[in-house]
Amino acid sequence: MFCSLLSVFTTLAIIIILLSESWGFFQKVSLWEFLTDTQWTPLFTNKHFGILPLLCGTLLTTFIAISVAVPCGLISAIFLSEYASQRLRNVVKPILEILAAVPTVVYGYFALLFVTPLLKQMIPSISGFNALSAGFVMGIMIIPLVSSLSEDAMHAVPHGLREGGYALGAEKIQVALRIVFPAALSGIIASIILAFSRAIGETMIVAIAAGQQPRLTLNPLVPVETITAYIVQVSLGDTPHGTIEYKTIFACGTALFFMTFLLNMVSFKLKKRFQEVYI
Amino acid sequence: MSRASASIKAYDKLFQAAGWFTTMVGLFVLLVLFIDIFMDGYKRLSLDFLTSYPSRKPEQAGIFSAWVGTVWIMITTAMIAIPLGICSGIHLEEYARKNKLTDFIEINIANLAGVPSVIYGILGLGLFVRFMDLKRSVLAGALTLTLLILPVIIITTREALKAVPFSIREAAYALGATRWQTVRFQVLPAALGNIMTGIILALSRAIGETAPLITLGALTYIPFLPKNPISVSDQAPYVHVSAQGFLDPFTVLPIQIFNWVSRPQKGFLIDAAAGIMVLLLITLCMNGIAIYLRHKFQRRW
Amino acid sequence: MENLMEHEIQEKEQIRPGNPIAEAIRESVFSLQNLSSYYGTKKVLNEINLDIYGHSVTSLMGPSGCGKSTLIRCLNRMNDLIPSFSAQGKIIFKNTDIYSPNVDVTELRREVGMVFQKPNPFPKSIFENIAYGLKIKGISDRRLLEEAVEDSLKRSFLWEEVKDRLNDSAYSLSGGQQQRLCIARALAVKPEVILFDEPCSALDPISTAKIEELMFKLKEKYTLIIVTHNMQQAARISDTTAFLMMGELIEFGITKDIFTHPKHKTTEEYITGRFG
Numbered sequence: 001m002f003c004s005l006l007s008v009f010t011t012l013a014i015i016i017i018l019l020s021e022s023w024g025f026f027q028k029v030s031l032w033e034f035l036t037d038t039q040w041t042p043l044f045t046n047k048h049f050g051i052l053p054l055l056c057g058t059l060l061t062t063f064i065a066i067s068v069a070v071p072c073g074l075i076s077a078i079f080l081s082e083y084a085s086q087r088l089r090n091v092v093k094p095i096l097e098i099l100a101a102v103p104t105v106v107y108g109y110f111a112l113l114f115v116t117p118l119l120k121q122m123i124p125s126i127s128g129f130n131a132l133s134a135g136f137v138m139g140i141m142i143i144p145l146v147s148s149l150s151e152d153a154m155h156a157v158p159h160g161l162r163e164g165g166y167a168l169g170a171e172k173i174q175v176a177l178r179i180v181f182p183a184a185l186s187g188i189i190a191s192i193i194l195a196f197s198r199a200i201g202e203t204m205i206v207a208i209a210a211g212q213q214p215r216l217t218l219n220p221l222v223p224v225e226t227i228t229a230y231i232v233q234v235s236l237g238d239t240p241h242g243t244i245e246y247k248t249i250f251a252c253g254t255a256l257f258f259m260t261f262l263l264n265m266v267s268f269k270l271k272k273r274f275q276e277v278y279i
Numbered sequence: 280m281s282r283a284s285a286s287i288k289a290y291d292k293l294f295q296a297a298g299w300f301t302t303m304v305g306l307f308v309l310l311v312l313f314i315d316i317f318m319d320g321y322k323r324l325s326l327d328f329l330t331s332y333p334s335r336k337p338e339q340a341g342i343f344s345a346w347v348g349t350v351w352i353m354i355t356t357a358m359i360a361i362p363l364g365i366c367s368g369i370h371l372e373e374y375a376r377k378n379k380l381t382d383f384i385e386i387n388i389a390n391l392a393g394v395p396s397v398i399y400g401i402l403g404l405g406l407f408v409r410f411m412d413l414k415r416s417v418l419a420g421a422l423t424l425t426l427l428i429l430p431v432i433i434i435t436t437r438e439a440l441k442a443v444p445f446s447i448r449e450a451a452y453a454l455g456a457t458r459w460q461t462v463r464f465q466v467l468p469a470a471l472g473n474i475m476t477g478i479i480l481a482l483s484r485a486i487g488e489t490a491p492l493i494t495l496g497a498l499t500y501i502p503f504l505p506k507n508p509i510s511v512s513d514q515a516p517y518v519h520v521s522a523q524g525f526l527d528p529f530t531v532l533p534i535q536i537f538n539w540v541s542r543p544q545k546g547f548l549i550d551a552a553a554g555i556m557v558l559l560l561i562t563l564c565m566n567g568i569a570i571y572l573r574h575k576f577q578r579r580w
Numbered sequence: 581m582e583n584l585m586e587h588e589i590q591e592k593e594q595i596r597p598g599n600p601i602a603e604a605i606r607e608s609v610f611s612l613q614n615l616s617s618y619y620g621t622k623k624v625l626n627e628i629n630l631d632i633y634g635h636s637v638t639s640l641m642g643p644s645g646c647g648k649s650t651l652i653r654c655l656n657r658m659n660d661l662i663p664s665f666s667a668q669g670k671i672i673f674k675n676t677d678i679y680s681p682n683v684d685v686t687e688l689r690r691e692v693g694m695v696f697q698k699p700n701p702f703p704k705s706i707f708e709n710i711a712y713g714l715k716i717k718g719i720s721d722r723r724l725l726e727e728a729v730e731d732s733l734k735r736s737f738l739w740e741e742v743k744d745r746l747n748d749s750a751y752s753l754s755g756g757q758q759q760r761l762c763i764a765r766a767l768a769v770k771p772e773v774i775l776f777d778e779p780c781s782a783l784d785p786i787s788t789a790k791i792e793e794l795m796f797k798l799k800e801k802y803t804l805i806i807v808t809h810n811m812q813q814a815a816r817i818s819d820t821t822a823f824l825m826m827g828e829l830i831e832f833g834i835t836k837d838i839f840t841h842p843k844h845k846t847t848e849e850y851i852t853g854r855f856g
Contacts, residue, residue, distance in 0.1 A: 003367035004375065007388045007433070010426050014398060017405035072301045079298025092302060094570050099309050101480070101566050103487025105533040106316070106555050109540050113548060114315045143305050171284075173291040194393065201395020203490035204533075208540055228397050228490065235400070235494045241409070249494075253401040257394065264393035268386060376663075446700035450762070453658060454713040454769055455690035464712065469703050 018257055021250035028244055034251065040214040040230075042248045043237075049248070051255060053214035057131065057224035061206050062199040064135025064220060065142055069195055072139075073146025074188065080147065081154040082176040093148070100144040108208030111137035116209065129211030129223035138205050142195050149194065153187025154180050190270035197263035201256065203228035227252045316559070320552030328553055332503075333535065337546025342554050345535035347504050348417075349486060349561075351524065352531055355421035356428070356485055361478055364429050368436025368474075373462050392430040399427045400494025408495060415496045417505055418525040423491050428481040435477025439470035472576020476569045483565035487558065489533035505529055532558045609634045609773060609803045610655060615669035617650055619662070624650050626827045627669070632820075634772075637795060637804045639818035639835070641811065643850070647827040648807045652775050655805065656692040657685050690717070693766030694775040698782045699758035701750035701765075706742055709750050709761060713769040728768050736764035737794055756787025760794065767798075774798070776806040780813065792817050811851060815839050823847050 026034070029049040037050025076096075080089055115133040119126050126132065157180050165175040181188070211223025212233050225233070231249045239246045331341025375381045403423030413419040443466050451461040505524035532554060539551035608631035615628040625647045632638050640648040650659065657678060659665040670677045678688055690713075701709050710729045719725060729746070733739040738760045742753070750761055759779060766774055776795070780788040795804055795817055808814050814821050815835060822832040823844075831838060831847045842848040 003363050004370050004381075004384050006363065006367065007384060007391055007430060010391060010402075010429070011387055013406055014394070014402050017402055018398075021405060072304060075298055076302040076305070079295070079302055083295050083298055084302075092306070094566075095306055095309065096302075097570075098563065098566055099305050101483060101487075101562055102309075102312070103489070103533055103558055103562060105487070105489045105536050105540070106312070106559060109536070109551060109555060110312050110315065112540065113319070114311070140305065140308050171287050171291045173294045174287065176294075197393055197395075201397065203395065203397045204537065207490075208537065228395065231397050231401070232490060232493050235404075235496060249401060250405075253398055257398050260393060260395055260398075261390060264390045265386075267393070268389045444700075446696060446698060447702060449658065449661070449694075449696060450700045450702065450765075451712070452661065453656065453689055453694035453696075454716065454765065455686040455688075456712075456716045457686050460716045464716070465702055 014257065018250055018254040021247055022254045025244065025247040025251040029251075038216050040225075042245050043234075047244075049251075051227070051252065053216045054225060054227045054230055054252065055255075056216050056218070057206075057210065057214065058200055058226040058228070060131045060218060060220060060224060061135040061138060061210055061226055062196060064132060065138035065199040065202075066192075066196060068136055068139025069142035069146050069199075070192055073143045073191075073195070074150055076143070077147040077150035077154065077188075078176050078181065081151045082172060082180060096144040096147060100141065102141070104141070104202065104204040105208070107137050107141050108134075108205045111205055111209035123221065126221045127211070127223050129209060129213075130221050131210050131224050132220040134206045134208075134210035135220065137209065138199055138202055141202075141205070142198055145198060146191050146195050149191030150184070150188045153184035153191065156187065157183045186270045186273050190267040193263050193267040193270070197260045197267070200263070201228065201260050203232060207232040227256050231256075313559075316552050316555050319549060320554075320556045323549045323553035324556055328550075329557070333530075333538075337544055337550055340539075340547070340550050342532060342535055342557060344504055345530050345532045345554070346557065348529040349531045351417050351505050351529060352420050352424065352492075353482060353486060355417055355525065356424045357478075357482060359421060360425040360428055360432060360481075363425070364432030364478070365436050365474065367429075368433045368440065369462060369467070371433070372437045372440040373458070373466065388430045388433055392434060395490075396427055396488055397490040397494055399423055400491030402426065403491060403495045413526070415528050416526045417529045420492055420495060420529060420531075421525075423495055424485045424488060427488065427491060428485050431481040431484070432478055435481070436470075436474050439473035439477065440466060442473065443469045472572055476573045476576070479565050479569040479572070483562050483569070486531075486565070487533055487562055489531075489537055492531060492534055493537070532561075607634060608632060609673065610805075611670075611672040613670040613672065615651075615654065615667065615671060617647075617654060617659070617665065617667040620664040624827050625654075628829045630822060630829060630832055632803065632805060634803045635799055635801075636819040637799050637806060637817050638820045638822065639814040640805065640807045640822050640824060641809065641814045642824035642830075644809065645826075646824045648809075648824050649777055651824065652777055652805060652807045655773070655775055656689050656694055658689075658694065660685065690769050691771050692773045692775060693769060693771035694777065695759070695762050695766055695779050697778040699755055699762050701753075701758050701761050704750060705747045706750050706753070706761060707746040710765050710768045713765060717769065732764040732768040735767050735798070736760045737790070738764055754787070756783050756790060759783060759787065759791060763791075763794065763798075771802065773803045773805065776804065778807050778809070780808075780810070788813075811839075823850065825850070 034049055034051055036052070037048050038052050039048035039050050040053045041048045080092065084092070111133045112129075115137055116126070116128060116130065119130075119133055161179055161183060162175055165179045170178070206226045207229040210226060210229060212225050212229060213223045214225040214230070215222070217224065231252055234245060234249045328341045329346065330343050331339060332343050333345075334340040371381065371384065375384075400423065403419060403426070407413045407419040407422050408415060411419075413422075447465055447469060448461055451465045456464070505527035507524060536551050536554040536558065539547040539554065542548075610630075610632040612628050612630040612632075615625060615630075616623060617625040628651065640651060642648050653659045654667060654671060655673075655678075659667070667679055669679075671679060673688070673692070676683060702712060704712075707729055710732050711725045714725055714728055719728075730739065730743075733742065738757060741757060742748075742761075745752075750758065753761060759782075763774070763779075780791055783791065792813065795806070798804060799819075806814075806818065818835045820833065821835040821838045823830045823838065823842075823846075825846060831842060831844045833843075838847065839851060842851060
């Protein structure tokens, strides 16, 4: 019983620590300023505490990652679930899992020192640190998450539904897209939401490859800073305990926690729903 | 054959090709990544590299304190996380009644599994480093990683137990086994393969984690090792046991790599690539073991 | 078909429960008194009164969903594993009501063994499967275990087939062998009663014949209760038969009487294949 309750204590501890430390932060900086100021410069003499630039960087890299991971992940999920032979699945799935098991710091290295130079040959104006290459590599990393969860959802669709389609003379693609895909939709959406949450919380790739310059921009070619990268940046420096700079990471952590918490909740509920339908 | 169905057949082929292509993209990138890192790093990989401390000169820098730190952290984490995770999984799956509280715990665990790792770093900073005053020690790092992987271990333990058919439990109960005898001697051994697979995957994830340990403030320049738990000397009592190592500061491989990646000198980037090769080797081995175990214990009930 | 059944029934020596001599030799092992049971609020057994005699085979027969499986699972309290289950009334076994609060359920299940519909050996070796029941009783002496395993396997006529591969996985056996292994496993804990919940429904005819033959021999030492919806099987192997429908006990008596002169119209309709 104690062991099981440990998880509840963990959540409580997260919330208490985040809130108590950011309470001190919001004593000095109003919530309004935090949410609307367009500059984030807590480490300079002229301090501004607007989270918008960090949020913007986070969302920019997240959307780039999602636009890589979701199409690729879904197509390969449909392919693996409906088209591929058992043998191919047995080979491909473990390799895809390795893709998810590679440490993120390795992806960061890859983005900074392989993808960015490659992109520079195509787009000369691109900066050494940029959202595009970090987002792209992050997308590659998330593909296995989308594809394996979506495949599970499609796998759970009863075989009878497919047979119904084939008996009417449908082609594989019609069965896959018109019957299996809609039937597994809630599970698929759950996997996409989880991918969002993962991309928002991803830290090392963006800390290494996207830069450390908070700015309010949608340009994927210039350096940006995400919420997570900022937390790493402050942690690396020797920021004294108790200062406002130290407290900013708790305020940022709170924002990050609630964003991902919300997405995880939605994903969990959706997943529960599709499990109830077919099991 | 009508024209409509011919064009659908064409789409079908097209889609299949697209499926092949996208599935291969991931594998292709993985291959490119391995080759790129190998080309960058293989020159630097040597016995010296494994037995040198970090240095200001890239040619002399090594990963001795980093990999020893990784081993320390992993063993400590495993010692705490595995018993807690398995106990919790067994309790939730075999003992706990279905009610509001267990529902809540279940949602909570699923949620924790999705919390970004950097948040766990902040938790560790507030709870272990500051509140419990463990400083930036091996123990603080291991406790943080324990909390990080605990939800994953609990979830995989539960799934593994769930996969053991009810008929096995029935058979044991019908022979007059108590609940504990049923779980301990039949259900748990039957699920053990899958549980081990899950635990190894979770630990391999923990090995690669960087962000939470950075947030914790794990120093990046550590030119020494944590104190050995058992040391031998020529004076009585000859063998000394010490827990001091758990309270010593540490660094781990991914942090060392991150530190080198963020330096401008080309030499450090080569060091980083060599460090990555070691890190990848460890994670790939663990994944390989996990895949092998899963394959071996796959059962037709 | 009819002739064959007639033939087999006549081969057996039957003792009527109503016969005073029989009553003297045989005491009732189980006595069910006004037994009702529920899943949640749904009533699945309605006031069953039944006496089951020792050293005989009693079959519980009836259409699907009649409550026969629920009834047999009351006898070793396996239904306790279903959270919504509840029971009223009494089941007297060895002078105590097994549903009274001070009964040790694990002790009861050691005296009342069970064999299930599908063979369910543990994913372990043949030896371990049989030794498990003894190990949980606290017996760990290797020699005692070996003796018990051999004895149980001989009783279930499996010894000759497996004696050279006791350490092989139980899953390497055929379905029929697995079921006999499950019977041997139940025998090893030395029960007085063995419950069979449709033991042959997942088996082929040859394996079924072997199990039936085995049951016929086992009744010399044990009391056997079998659930079946196969009427021929009930007629072939049992001494007494209970016919249940919709949670009610319609008729109970000597198997031969039930099949040749059923007292109730429903029984007759079921036996002649009018429904079910």
